[in-house]
Amino acid sequence: MMRLLARRGAALAAAGLLLAAASVYPAPTLLLAVLLGAYMALLLWRPAAWLVAVPALLPVLDFAPWTGWFFLEELDLLLLATCAAGYWRLGDAPPRTKLPGTARVALGLFVLCYLIAAWRGLMPLAPLDANSFANYTSPYNGLRVLKGVLWPLLLLPLLRATAGEQGSNLQRLLVPGMLLGLTACSLAVVWERLAFPGLFNFASDYRPTAPFSAMHTGGAALDAYLAMAFPFVTLWLVNHPPPRRLALGLLVLGLGLFAGLTTFSRDIYLAYAAAGGVIAGIGAVHHLRGGSLSGRSMAASLLVLVLAYWILGQVFESSGYRGLGAALGLLATALLLGGAAPRLGKPLLAAALALGLLLLVAALGLLGSGGSAAKGSYLAYGLALLCAAGGAGLLALGAPAQRPRGVLLLAAALPAQALAAILVARHYGGNDTLPAISMVLLLAVALAASRLLPRPPWTLDRGTLTVSFFSAIVFAALIPISSSYYTGTRFATVGRDMDTRLAHWSEALSMMDDTALTSAFGQGLGRFPQAYVWQNTHGEIPGTFKYVDEPGNRYLLLGAAQYAIGYGEVLRMLQHVDMKPGQRYTLSFDMRRQHLDAGPAAMVCARWLIYPMACSPARMPPSPLVQDWQHVTVELPVRQQATAWGAPLVFELYNRSHKAPLEIDNVSLREAGSGRELLRNGSFSDGHDYWFFSSDRNHMPWHVKSFAVNQLFELGWVGVAATAFLLLAVGAPMVARGLGGDHFATVSLAALTGCMMVGLFDSITDVPRLSTLFLLLALAGSLKPARKRIKVRRQRNGAEDQDADALMA
Numbered sequence: 001m002m003r004l005l006a007r008r009g010a011a012l013a014a015a016g017l018l019l020a021a022a023s024v025y026p027a028p029t030l031l032l033a034v035l036l037g038a039y040m041a042l043l044l045w046r047p048a049a050w051l052v053a054v055p056a057l058l059p060v061l062d063f064a065p066w067t068g069w070f071f072l073e074e075l076d077l078l079l080l081a082t083c084a085a086g087y088w089r090l091g092d093a094p095p096r097t098k099l100p101g102t103a104r105v106a107l108g109l110f111v112l113c114y115l116i117a118a119w120r121g122l123m124p125l126a127p128l129d130a131n132s133f134a135n136y137t138s139p140y141n142g143l144r145v146l147k148g149v150l151w152p153l154l155l156l157p158l159l160r161a162t163a164g165e166q167g168s169n170l171q172r173l174l175v176p177g178m179l180l181g182l183t184a185c186s187l188a189v190v191w192e193r194l195a196f197p198g199l200f201n202f203a204s205d206y207r208p209t210a211p212f213s214a215m216h217t218g219g220a221a222l223d224a225y226l227a228m229a230f231p232f233v234t235l236w237l238v239n240h241p242p243p244r245r246l247a248l249g250l251l252v253l254g255l256g257l258f259a260g261l262t263t264f265s266r267d268i269y270l271a272y273a274a275a276g277g278v279i280a281g282i283g284a285v286h287h288l289r290g291g292s293l294s295g296r297s298m299a300a301s302l303l304v305l306v307l308a309y310w311i312l313g314q315v316f317e318s319s320g321y322r323g324l325g326a327a328l329g330l331l332a333t334a335l336l337l338g339g340a341a342p343r344l345g346k347p348l349l350a351a352a353l354a355l356g357l358l359l360l361v362a363a364l365g366l367l368g369s370g371g372s373a374a375k376g377s378y379l380a381y382g383l384a385l386l387c388a389a390g391g392a393g394l395l396a397l398g399a400p401a402q403r404p405r406g407v408l409l410l411a412a413a414l415p416a417q418a419l420a421a422i423l424v425a426r427h428y429g430g431n432d433t434l435p436a437i438s439m440v441l442l443l444a445v446a447l448a449a450s451r452l453l454p455r456p457p458w459t460l461d462r463g464t465l466t467v468s469f470f471s472a473i474v475f476a477a478l479i480p481i482s483s484s485y486y487t488g489t490r491f492a493t494v495g496r497d498m499d500t501r502l503a504h505w506s507e508a509l510s511m512m513d514d515t516a517l518t519s520a521f522g523q524g525l526g527r528f529p530q531a532y533v534w535q536n537t538h539g540e541i542p543g544t545f546k547y548v549d550e551p552g553n554r555y556l557l558l559g560a561a562q563y564a565i566g567y568g569e570v571l572r573m574l575q576h577v578d579m580k581p582g583q584r585y586t587l588s589f590d591m592r593r594q595h596l597d598a599g600p601a602a603m604v605c606a607r608w609l610i611y612p613m614a615c616s617p618a619r620m621p622p623s624p625l626v627q628d629w630q631h632v633t634v635e636l637p638v639r640q641q642a643t644a645w646g647a648p649l650v651f652e653l654y655n656r657s658h659k660a661p662l663e664i665d666n667v668s669l670r671e672a673g674s675g676r677e678l679l680r681n682g683s684f685s686d687g688h689d690y691w692f693f694s695s696d697r698n699h700m701p702w703h704v705k706s707f708a709v710n711q712l713f714e715l716g717w718v719g720v721a722a723t724a725f726l727l728l729a730v731g732a733p734m735v736a737r738g739l740g741g742d743h744f745a746t747v748s749l750a751a752l753t754g755c756m757m758v759g760l761f762d763s764i765t766d767v768p769r770l771s772t773l774f775l776l777l778a779l780a781g782s783l784k785p786a787r788k789r790i791k792v793r794r795q796r797n798g799a800e801d802q803d804a805d806a807l808m809a
Contacts, residue, residue: 011085018081022077025077026690032077040085043082044088044089051177055773057075059212062212064216066690066692069689090161096160099160106722111149113521113715113719114719117522118146122140122143145771148769149765151772152772188208190258191645195608196647202485202486203485208263209221223267224762227268227271230275231276237470274757278749307443312475316480317436317483318429319424319425328475329417330417332468333392334445336392339456340395340406340407349408350408350411361383361419361423377424377426381420392406414448421441501705501706505706509709512713520717539562541562542695545558545573555665571695579604586670587667587669588668590630599620602636612652613647651679706763707760729782730779730782
């Protein structure tokens with residue numbers, strides 16, 4: 001009964017907080033109520049549905065660039081609704097899973113350290129004003145960071161109750177939720193690249209931020225999320241999935257690879273490699289211990305994959321995408337032919353068909369000149385590939401009697417496809433590509449001829465196809481991106497960037513108070529941006545903003561940025577606007593300044609978060625220096641053309657001075673003719689509503705750029721020890737369970753490992769949704785079945801009394 005009352009009380013408390021938060025959140029009230037109400041109704045009907053909804057929505061439920069709110073976010077409303085409906089639905093039922101004792105102790109110590117750090121960051125309490133929950137330099141920034149640790153703690157009872165028997169719902173619901181989130185995030189990266197640099201423009205230094213608004217000051221939010229979500233594709237592909245599931249899993253694999261590799265972040269490359277190493281290493285040991293695989297076969301498979309990757313890389317360097325595609329198709333045909341079980345029943349017919357197809361391909365590829373030769377080589381390859389596809393279709397879908405015909409078609413297609421691959425590669429890269437494509441031919445012959453061995457090294461089953469498709473997608477994504485110009489420049493600057501990181505970490509630690517208490521418990525949660533403003537050691541003043549109240553009015557104060565290297569990285573105030581290219585608009589605002597050097601700059605740019613493009617600036621007229629407010633009106637034309645992929649237009653306002661602050665008020669942007677107002681909260685009377693800010697280039701003032709150094713700065717040495725204890729307490733059992741064949745534990749460990757690889761060179765915990773996901777995965781991967789308590793009731797009845805009397809006698 002007490003458990004029921006506690007859960008119902010927690011549900012009512014969460015519902016009350018949800019109503020309070022939704023009442024102040026800047027969104028349409030009716031729409032918000034309908035969406036949250038529908039979600040809560042779903043959880044009351046199906047309590048475990050949150051295992052899908054939360055991981056699926058966590059990366060994309062982020063509208064800060066439109067609302068301006070990043071202390072209270074849309075995800076917080078979702079999680080409050082989850083707790084309200086979830087705790088109410090739990091009732092008095094005991095949980096089906098539990099957290100091991102060591103993990104419970106480690107989690108308790110970890111959370112306690114965070115609470116102490118949050119208290120130290122808050123004290124002494126600052127008065128509440130319009131800046132308290134709108135700026136990273138606010139003393140209340142620690143509360144924003146703290147919620148990322150508290151949410152998993154509040155969700156733990158729901159996780160234990162809805163994980164199902166033996167944690168079955170984690171595989172059935174949580175994994176699809178993670179894959180839905182990964183897919184949505186990856187599609188956001190694809191759209192962003194389409195709308196801005198171009199999908200396959202790998203020479204540009206554009207690095208996507210996707211749905212993570214926290215990257216408006218840089219950081220690695222997207223990297224860390226992808227590092228945690230991407231390993232879960234493995235759980236969708238293991239255990240010989242049916243064709244539809246296999247196809248969906250491979251699609252998500254390709255999207256996740258493309259999204260991760262096109263961030264051009266070296267830490268995500270390290271994270272993907274480390275996560276893959278964990279999965280491969282634990283899986284290999286498990287299979288070797290079980291006797292299902294031999295070390296020799298695993299080594300041979302690895303050697304073939306490495307050799308194929310190197311050869312395909314040489315092909316791409318000499319003949320580009322076309323040569324790489326042709327080579328991959330050729331190797332796929334050879335692999336199918338080498339692993340197909342049916343015998344080649346009619347070798348003469350196969351030879352005749354191969355000769356005829358070979359002559360046709362030669363005629364198509366060699367006839368013509370110029371552009372017609374190119375079309376001929378592609379048509380020839382397409383014809384050979386069509387024949388191979390027919391053979392693969394008969395093997396996969398045909399009746400047993402038809403499968404030998406599939407082998408015959410594959411055998412006939414292979415020589416023609418080899419010749420067509422040479423023609424395609426040679427047309428693109430000339431004779432220089434012949435050595436590389438020749439190595440592909442040798443590998444293809446070796447793969448196809450392996451069927452002649454007494455014991456073929458592989459069979460054509462779902463496991464082989466899954467690994468083959470997996471490898472092909474990895475090669476097709478990794479080879480072009482790793483060979484691009486921008487990737488080369490990123491790795492060429494590793495040494496210089498590492499020196500910058502080391503200097504930044506040293507400076508961060510030097511900004512800590514020199515006291516025993518600070519050394520033990522840290523500077524305080526969320527205090528680094530404020531410390532950097534006042535205590536950085538090389539004389540920089542980052543760009544700042546502040547809402548200032550005077551009698552009857554509130555205005556925006558834009559500080560002046562100063563940097564030791566002489567480059568002024570301005571802080572921009574942003575708002576999304578509905579503007580039409582080619583139209584004319586009127587911009588007006590009030591400004592006040594104490595120095596003539598302070599001056600406003602305004603423009604409209606196509607941008608998503610931190611890369612302004614095709615900007616249309618407003619030409620500011622010279623204004624005299626006066627002591628009071630000045631009213632400024634200028635024309636702001638929008639010259640850029642609308643893009644096919646809908647790149648959003650953003651209004652930017654900043655102080656161009658590096659010496660003096662600037663005060664701004666009553667900003668208005670109206671459409672010429674109709675007078676339609678495009679800006680909201682231009683008077684700043686509602687504080688940061690609808691205004692977002694961006695620091696486009698210099699990200700050091702906002703992040704420690706290291707998980708370990710950040711923990712030491714905020715939590716002190718006690719917090720570092722508690723963090724290490726928690727990682728060890730959840731990681732070690734995952735290793736043991738993974739070696740025993742628990743795939744979910746293995747992938748959870750890989751996800752945490754990947755995130756830690758990102759944390760080697762970037763901050764993680766200053767983005768609350770990352771902390772929430774990290775701890776949720778750590779807790780989910782650590783759950784084990786709860787022991788059933790059997791209550792024995794001793795009933796005394798007449799018969800028992802008689803038996804007892806007889807025994808006494």
